Amino acid sequence: MTEVRLRAEGVRxxxxxxxxxxxLDLDVVDGSITVIIGxxxxxxxxxxxxxxxxxxxxxxxxxxxxxxxxxxPTKEVATVVxxxxxxxxxxxxxxxxxxxxxxxxxxxxxxxxxxxxxxEAVSRALSLTGMDVHAExxxxxxxxxxxxxxxxxxxxxxxxxxxxxxxPITYLDLAHQVDVLDLVHRLHTERGTxxxxxxxxxxxxxxxxxxxxxxxxxxxxxxxxxxxxxxxQLLSDVFDLDAKVLPDPVAGTPLVVPVSAHLSPDRx
Amino acid sequence: xxxVHDVVHDVAAAPGRKALRLGxxxxxxxxxIVLVPLAGAALLVLVAALxxxxxxxHLEVLDVLRTLLGGGDRRENGIIFDLRLPxxxxxxxxxxxxxxAGAVFQTIARNPLASPDILGITWGAxxxxxxxxxxxxxxxxxxxxxxxxxxxxxxxxxGLVAGLLLYALSWRRGIDGxxxxxxxxxxxxxxxxAVYWLLTVGDVDDATRATTWLxxxxxxxxxxxxxPVAIALAVLVPATLVCAHTMGGLQFGDDTARxxxxxxxxxxxxxxxxxxxxxxxxxAAAGPITFVALASPxxxxxxxxxxRPPLVGSMVxxxxxxxxxxxxxxxxxxxxxxxxxxxxxxAPYLIYLFVRSRKGVRA
Numbered sequence: 001m002t003e004v005r006l007r008a009e010g011v012r013x014x015x016x017x018x019x020x021x022x023x024l025d026l027d028v029v030d031g032s033i034t035v036i037i038g039x040x041x042x043x044x045x046x047x048x049x050x051x052x053x054x055x056x057x058x059x060x061x062x063x064x065x066x067x068x069x070x071x072x073p074t075k076e077v078a079t080v081v082x083x084x085x086x087x088x089x090x091x092x093x094x095x096x097x098x099x100x101x102x103x104x105x106x107x108x109x110x111x112x113x114x115x116x117x118x119x120e121a122v123s124r125a126l127s128l129t130g131m132d133v134h135a136e137x138x139x140x141x142x143x144x145x146x147x148x149x150x151x152x153x154x155x156x157x158x159x160x161x162x163x164x165x166x167x168p169i170t171y172l173d174l175a176h177q178v179d180v181l182d183l184v185h186r187l188h189t190e191r192g193t194x195x196x197x198x199x200x201x202x203x204x205x206x207x208x209x210x211x212x213x214x215x216x217x218x219x220x221x222x223x224x225x226x227x228x229x230x231x232x233q234l235l236s237d238v239f240d241l242d243a244k245v246l247p248d249p250v251a252g253t254p255l256v257v258p259v260s261a262h263l264s265p266d267r268x
Numbered sequence: 269x270x271x272v273h274d275v276v277h278d279v280a281a282a283p284g285r286k287a288l289r290l291g292x293x294x295x296x297x298x299x300x301i302v303l304v305p306l307a308g309a310a311l312l313v314l315v316a317a318l319x320x321x322x323x324x325x326h327l328e329v330l331d332v333l334r335t336l337l338g339g340g341d342r343r344e345n346g347i348i349f350d351l352r353l354p355x356x357x358x359x360x361x362x363x364x365x366x367x368x369a370g371a372v373f374q375t376i377a378r379n380p381l382a383s384p385d386i387l388g389i390t391w392g393a394x395x396x397x398x399x400x401x402x403x404x405x406x407x408x409x410x411x412x413x414x415x416x417x418x419x420x421x422x423x424x425x426x427g428l429v430a431g432l433l434l435y436a437l438s439w440r441r442g443i444d445g446x447x448x449x450x451x452x453x454x455x456x457x458x459x460x461x462a463v464y465w466l467l468t469v470g471d472v473d474d475a476t477r478a479t480t481w482l483x484x485x486x487x488x489x490x491x492x493x494x495x496p497v498a499i500a501l502a503v504l505v506p507a508t509l510v511c512a513h514t515m516g517g518l519q520f521g522d523d524t525a526r527x528x529x530x531x532x533x534x535x536x537x538x539x540x541x542x543x544x545x546x547x548x549x550x551x552a553a554a555g556p557i558t559f560v561a562l563a564s565p566x567x568x569x570x571x572x573x574x575x576r577p578p579l580v581g582s583m584v585x586x587x588x589x590x591x592x593x594x595x596x597x598x599x600x601x602x603x604x605x606x607x608x609x610x611x612x613x614x615a616p617y618l619i620y621l622f623v624r625s626r627k628g629v630r631a
Contacts, residue, residue, distance in 0.1 A: 054523050078529025085523040091378065094519075094575040101296075102516050106529030110513040114287050114296040158528070 038215035078106035103157030145176035367586020370561030379445035384547030388455025392430025402470030427548020484557035484607020559614030
């Protein structure tokens with residue numbers, strides 16, 4: 001059964017006078033990992049912000065479980081959708097435990113700020129990312145990979161069935177990139193979390209996505225399983241990239257190998 | 269790393285946070301957040317008693333405390349309750365209001381420079397108060413009910429207008445702390461100049477009255493000014509403390525805060541107006557006592573070792589700083605109003621903050 005959790009219906013998105021995304025439709029199916037790819041400035045992050053209710057569509061609508069997301073109370077949305085913005089910033093001196101605890105905000109009231117449930121969710125989120133050993137450290141003293149894991153823990157403590165992640169691995173080294181994506185994958189298989197994320201690395205995108213969405217200039221060019229979407233023709237159409245697509249020797253998913261100009265045989 | 273199921277069955281207490289729970293109520297318990305206000309309050313009682321004891325008829329601290337608790341003789345009761353208590357009580361209330369206002373502003377602007385005296389709220393309130401004094405002066409005396417309620421209300425109204433202006437002018441799809449501080453400095457300059465223009469328009473007597481008030485003065489405060497402040501604080505302080513539970517989330521960027529289910533603009537706008545109200549009421553009662561709102565949240569933050577200024581701690585330290593400054597001045601330079609000392613202390617601290625903020629340090 002494929003139940004749609006998040007749906008964008010003919011959304012037009014923009015900032016000021018600039019329209020970034022126009023008349024776009026997208027369905028996010030329950031329990032799937034959807035990865036949005038596309039060149040810089042194609043509207044990936046803008047779309048993700050609209051799905052997370054950070055940006056109101058100029059026209060069209062975003063539906064969460066069939067209801068217009070802009071008509072649901074902000075707090076209610078935050079108990080269902082957790083989102084991690086690109087390059088979030090923490091105030092000086094905040095510890096990892098404090099940061100992750102803030103993820104409980106949507107479950108709290110002013111008179112109920114640290115319940116047993118909050119404590120349990122925070123401990124669980126810290127263990128899942130392996131950040132429990134760093135709980136007492138100050139966020140701005142962590143390495144890039146640890147910091148990103150701390151932020152992901154905060155989103156996990158929110159205990160939502162939907163996760164929107166905007167470039168969650170951009171500043172990490174390759175080993176940490178794989179760590180974070182493995183964690184996302186485990187949440188997806190063990191808890192049935194529905195994930196939508198924006199990634200730049202096409203090979204990792206192909207490896208972890210159930211559905212790959214390729215965007216260019218505010219429109220969706222192709223979507224579907226990575227093996228169907230990621231073709232040499234698509235890379236040329238979407239990224240203006242001359243590349244070979246081979247089977248990934250580890251995962252069997254498509255592997256993109258760019259053809260560099262200085263190596264091409266017809267160079268002379 | 270463990271699997272999700274292992275973790276579910278293996279939940280230990282979250283490190284670093286103890287809980288304070290009672291039925292449906294639950295808060296985080298941090299010893300320092302409780303200890304700092306307690307220690308501050310104990311010190312405040314001592315300083316307040318010293319301040320009350322001071323005067324032409326000297327009273328010992330213990331006698332002051334005994335009288336306050338109801339064990340004084342007729343003479344002691346007369347001196348303390350009729351004459352001296354209003355001044356110190358005003359210091360406590362005004363200082364607490366400035367401390368809380370500063371803590372709120374600094375948190376939502378994410379900038380230690382953001383305090384009502386820098387952001388133009390204090391001077392905005394000043395414009396309201398001085399305008400009423402001067403206008404009243406030219407059209408018959410301001411006296412009786414108009415003076416007791418009119419001046420605080422005018423200050424409150426003008427302070428809230430300044431707060432709204434500040435919010436409207438610094439809002440560009442969200443609030444940036446640095447922009448807010450710069451716009452506040454501009455508003456302050458306008459308010460400051462408006463006050464001095466009003467003084468030149470008004471007659472000499474009114475101008476003199478207004479000037480003593482303008483430096484920040486506890487000396488002239490009587491019971492009639494305590495009432496309005498106490499009532500305003502009784503409303504504004506609990507409202508601020510209840511609204512404050514979104515402040516932890518508001519310290520992050522707007523997207524993160526929204527993702528946590530906070531209605532960012534509504535929450536921040538409400539807090540900003542409450543803080544502007546607190547600062548305006550305090551200014552109305554005792555004039556623009558600077559530095560207290562700027563420094564007490566930062567001192568409280570360092571003592572309590574919290575990621576943002578603790579609210580109750582900032583209030584207690586604000587009260588302690590104000591009454592302490594009053595006592596220090598009365599001891600060493602009896603003719604100067606308290607606002608002078610706080611300004612003298614405030615200037616170098618402000619320069620220090622400016623230097624630090626160039627390095628990107630945040631509240």
